[in-house]
Amino acid sequence: MIKLIKSTFYKEEKTKRELIKFIKSAKILSFGLECKKFERNFAKYQGGKHCVMVNSGSSANLAIIQSLLNLGKIKQGELVAFSALTWSTNAMPILELGLQAVPIDVELDTLNVSSRTLTKILDKYPIKMAFLTNLLGFCDDIDKIKKLCLERKIILIEDNCESLGTVYKGEKLGNFGLASSFSFYVGHHMSTIEGGAVCTDSEALATMLRMVRAHGWDRNLSLSRQNKLRNKFKVNETFYSRYTFYDLGYNFRSTEIAGFLGSVQLKYIDEIIKKRQKNFIKMAIPIYSNTKKFLPIKYDHIDFLSNFAVPVICRSVKIRDELVRRCENKVEIRPIVGGDMTKQPFFAKHQAIFKKILGNSNAKLIHEQGLYFGNNPELTETEMKLIIKIFAQ
Ligand SMILES: Cc1ncc(COP(=O)(O)O)c(C=O)c1O
Numbered sequence: 001m002i003k004l005i006k007s008t009f010y011k012e013e014k015t016k017r018e019l020i021k022f023i024k025s026a027k028i029l030s031f032g033l034e035c036k037k038f039e040r041n042f043a044k045y046q047g048g049k050h051c052v053m054v055n056s057g058s059s060a061n062l063a064i065i066q067s068l069l070n071l072g073k074i075k076q077g078e079l080v081a082f083s084a085l086t087w088s089t090n091a092m093p094i095l096e097l098g099l100q101a102v103p104i105d106v107e108l109d110t111l112n113v114s115s116r117t118l119t120k121i122l123d124k125y126p127i128k129m130a131f132l133t134n135l136l137g138f139c140d141d142i143d144k145i146k147k148l149c150l151e152r153k154i155i156l157i158e159d160n161c162e163s164l165g166t167v168y169k170g171e172k173l174g175n176f177g178l179a180s181s182f183s184f185y186v187g188h189h190m191s192t193i194e195g196g197a198v199c200t201d202s203e204a205l206a207t208m209l210r211m212v213r214a215h216g217w218d219r220n221l222s223l224s225r226q227n228k229l230r231n232k233f234k235v236n237e238t239f240y241s242r243y244t245f246y247d248l249g250y251n252f253r254s255t256e257i258a259g260f261l262g263s264v265q266l267k268y269i270d271e272i273i274k275k276r277q278k279n280f281i282k283m284a285i286p287i288y289s290n291t292k293k294f295l296p297i298k299y300d301h302i303d304f305l306s307n308f309a310v311p312v313i314c315r316s317v318k319i320r321d322e323l324v325r326r327c328e329n330k331v332e333i334r335p336i337v338g339g340d341m342t343k344q345p346f347f348a349k350h351q352a353i354f355k356k357i358l359g360n361s362n363a364k365l366i367h368e369q370g371l372y373f374g375n376n377p378e379l380t381e382t383e384m385k386l387i388i389k390i391f392a393q
Contacts, residue, residue: 002330002332002387003374004309004332005187005374006376006379009261009265010271010272011268015261015265019260022257022260023257026260030253031253031256031259034260034263035254035256035258037259037263038259038260038262039053042197043199045266046172046174046175047172048175048200048201049206050203051197052198052209052210053196053258054195054196054197055194055195055196055252055253056194056196056252057089057182057196058089058093059252060181060183060197060198061093061131061181062097062250063250064181064209065080065093065094065097065099065131067208067209068205070212070248071204073129073155074155077099078099078100079102079128080127080130080131081103081118081121081125082094082102082132083103083104083106084104084363085106085111085336085339085340085367086135086338087159087161087162088341088344088346090159090341091341092346094131095351100351100354102125102354103341103358104121104130104132105361106362106363106366107362108313108362108365108366110299111138111297111311112135113130113132113133113140113145114141114144115145115147118130118148128154129155129156130145130155130156131157131159132156132158132159132177133158133161134160134174135337137165137166138166138307139173139302142168142173142176143169143171143176146177155177156176156177157177157180157181158173158176158177158179159180159181160173160180160182161181161182161188164182164188164189165189165269165273165304165306166304166306167302167303168302168303170303175199179200179202179205180198181197181198182196182199183196184197184262184265187308187374188308189269189273189306190262190268190269193261195254195258195262207221208247212248213250213252215250216245216246216247216248217242217244218246229246233246273306275377276306276307276308276376276377279376280305280310280375282384283391286388287391288312290392290393293315293391295313295315295369297311308374309374311370313365313366313370314369315369319369320368320369320370323371327390330386331373331386331390332373333371334371334372335371340363342363343364373387
């Protein structure tokens with residue numbers, strides 16, 4: 001069986017040896033210097049000003065929305081548009097935090113929201129924020145989406161949990177909006193076992209994210225930021241300043257283990273994504289050229305495609321079912337990410353009024369006729385040949 005994920009880490013043995021050494025010598029294993037070091041390293045890699053490390057991609061999404069609420073950039077009850085084809089914990093925090101989640105359809109050939117599908121929703125509903133997923137390393141015209149959001153004064157946030165390293169028109173995905181989330185869960189581009197991060201160039205948002213990440217207190221802020229807050233709220237005594245909670249928060253902190261692993265794995269990230277890109281090209285070209293079976297997927301507009309799975313959209317449910325059968329006990333497959341969110345029970349329960357607004361959508365078609373198999377850097381030539389044989393024939 002060719003599994004989606006082969007190992008927890010890239011260079012597993014070496015990484016585990018380094019981890020054992022680190023744990024033996026570390027005095028502190030709760031959030032500390034290693035997490036901060038990783039934040040500096042990751043911000044540099046991504047090319048952004050701030051990185052706030054958290055304990056998962058889902059926490060990153062929740063932290064972004066809570067921070068925007070705390071800052072008054074969005075208000076409860078307002079409308080947030082999101083990609084209908086995404087993962088559950090992209091859409092869920094919108095609902096959990098008292099906002100309304102409006103689905104946007106995706107393009108069939110890029111799997112992603114485009115300026116065209118976004119405009120359709122913006123023209124119909126008073127949207128305050130667009131929380132868009134860059135699905136499986138792909139994107140549509142996100143430069144135009146950015147422009148559109150600027151023109152219409154809509155906050156653009158990217159869920160980049162699946163697209164670390166993809167470059168579009170000279171810019172890394174995750175750098176088009178006000179902030180972006182990342183996941184370091186096993187099987188994503190790099191792993192800290194569980195883990196995530198938010199990147200942003202906004203100092204105010206990064207400061208709020210650091211409070212939201214840890215109980216709503218100010219301990220992880222710079223001295224000047226702490227002084228400002230303490231003066232504003234007249235918190236003069238150290239006895240109380242350590243236990244003053246300024247705004248709504250959670251505990252999303254990472255451990256030093258994740259911070260350490262993050263820096264170790266980040267050293268390999270270029271190698272990892274290059275291998276995956278090579279694998280993708282090797283498998284996608286013969287498989288996608290079977291146009292009798294599959295609908296076309298476009299990626300030639302992307303400078304560098306970085307994904308951890310290869311999606312296929314079958315021309316019919318029958319073809320998809322036949323493929324599922326052929327893959328049994330040979331290749332591990334799954335639906336495309338979380339499928340069409342409007343088809344999920346949680347959406348019908350908590351956001352029934354927007355459940356049917358997309359009608360017969362592309363997201364629905366992808367839900368019903370799509371699937372993906374893994375693209376990990378450890379795939380062998382023999383395994384790739386078998387995958388091609390099963391899919392391309
Ligand atoms: C688009 C998207 N957002 C968020 C997440 C959540 O990340 P995590 O599993 O680290 O919580 C995932 C997970 O795969 C994802 O695919």
